[in-house]
Amino acid sequence: MTSERQDIHNSDIPLLCRSCEARHQGMCGVLNPQELVELARHTHKARHDEGAELIGDSTEIRSYANVMRGVVKLSKTLEDGRQQVVGLQFAPDFLGRLFGHENVTNAQAASPVELCVVPRPALERMMAANPALEKRLLRQTLRELDEARDWMVTLGRKTAGEKVASFLWLIATHLDPAGESSDGAEFDLPLSRADIGDFLGLTIETVSRHMSKLRQAGVIAITRNRHIEVPDLEALRNCCG
Structure with missing residues (x-):
């Protein structure tokens, strides 16, 4: 067939x-x-x-x-x-x-x-x-309705750090096709820090601070300001709460 x-x-x-x-x-x-x-x-x-x-x-x-x-x-x-x-x-x-x-x-x-x-x-x-x-x-x-309801939980109950990690997880699992069949992912952020803040209900400074914390913890690598590498998707997922 x-x-x-x-x-x-x-x-x-x-x-x-x-x-x-x-x-x-x-x-x-x-x-x-x-x-x-x-x-x-x-x-x-x-x-x-x-x-x-x-x-x-x-x-x-x-x-x-x-x-x-x-x-x-x-x-x-x-x-x-x-x-x-x-x-x-x-x-x-x-x-x-x-x-x-x-x-x-x-x-x-x-x-x-x-x-x-x-x-x-x-x-x-x-x-x-x-x-x-x-x-x-x-x-x-x-x-899409189910995803919107899940995102309401993210916005209403998660900490600022969990929100930033959840946003990166959302992008990694939707934007990098290779990520579906591998342990890691690589992508360019489609939103500016200001738009990420709007999406998450956070200030630009808070978004940047928690992105830096994830980078310092080795969960992500940031190059060229908006290019993100996630060596271990499970490690990122564990940060999502």
Whole structure:
């Protein structure tokens, strides 16, 4: 039997899909070659530089996207301009609010990102015709909800040091594919110290102090300010509380 991953070499698969490293784990993993061709007729790849606005809060939902590469920062802004980072999305996360009419968060490229963008009507037609696609997107939504609830525990109950370690663990386990099959991980921080502070409810100074403590303890190594090496993921995990 041909494995799921071998279909990347199938000539019937659209070129855009064959080059997508996130496809098998994202929403497209349940689509057969014919359905991928139909979806590809409507989609396009979009590249955005770090800092680019992807979605504006309270704007009309006209399209959805799959994150193919990079990190997306979700945030809410108060009337007085204060910002709170409320989530991060990685490949192959789904970007957009299904069945909604208006976006409820800002989405910004936290690093250079690649998105596979599909118009809202096209995707909703495919979901109506393909229960497996709708189920896959529902499962992704529930996974993100579970992660958000776990993060509420981090913000509400953990110490400042445990929060910083938990943030690094989150990035290490989502951003470094090699880390899934090895003892360590290596990645560039997708957020500035200020954004990390917003995400964790800490000051920049507190974030920097606990990053330094982890470095001094040998749990992480920091080079070029934002490049992180984790020689032992289990040691980092033990710091997460």
